[in-house]
Amino acid sequence: MPELPEVEMFKKYLDSTALNQKIVKVEVKNVRILKNVSAAELEMTLEGRQFLYSMRHGKYLFVNAGDIWVLFHFGMTGWLKYFNDLTDDPVHDRLLMKFENGYYLAFVGQRMFERVGLTRDVTQFLQSQKIGPDVLQIDFETFNRVLRKRRGIIKNILLNQHVMAGLGNMYADEVLFQTGILPTRKLQDLNENQLQDIFEKIKEILQTAIKLQADYDHFPDFYLTPNRNKKQLCPKDKEPLNQIKISGRTAYFCPQHQK
DNA sequence: GGTAATGTTAGACT
């Protein structure tokens, strides 16, 4: 689920459900998800406050609660659920917040890669984690400057949240497919036009994904993403995609259309 | 039962 477009969906979900209501009870169900905070501190800090607004940076969601922010990172399997009846509480509920109106917001995730924490200063938090600029917010100059400092293969650089934040495994493959560049190409071997193309496709793909509510079953026919889990065929010529491991992650690509 | 899954990061390496 959670690359940049999915986190954007979670933001919209939270904004439309859980804002401007007093939090009456907070329960950490599993301390493993806590980042730089104890269960007692998180619970005591949030109880009595309200969520006022939120902002997303890369794959992080920050929710303002007055002079403090709650940060969510959704790992591989995290999501949010707002509900009224406790019997609807998802199995892998890791953090449960109850509001004055009787509704609950659960932070859910099966694999324990999710994280929740507190910060008083979002900018400082991002700096401390060395998170790069949000990929939807940068212009080409910044993109180019940030990339040129790096070496190595292009896919790893696109995935590196210290370089720029938001792309994950699936969308990085999508960008490289649509730009016709092999995931194993070295950044140094790419020319300015190719970087410009990557930059533009990143924006276009992420904005399209957000518009389509990150539901890749409804992505345009020429997108790679819906194919990686299903037929694993290139949408252009219906030939089988190649599949290789890069730094432990599976990269899908079309050997005919990516050079 | 083996394998892979949308992510991050400690530690090894360069």
Add this chain to the structure above:
DNA sequence: TAGTCTAACATTAC
């Protein structure tokens, strides 16, 4: 020293 890369993390589904 700082950037790069791999393995490990935890759990479930196929």
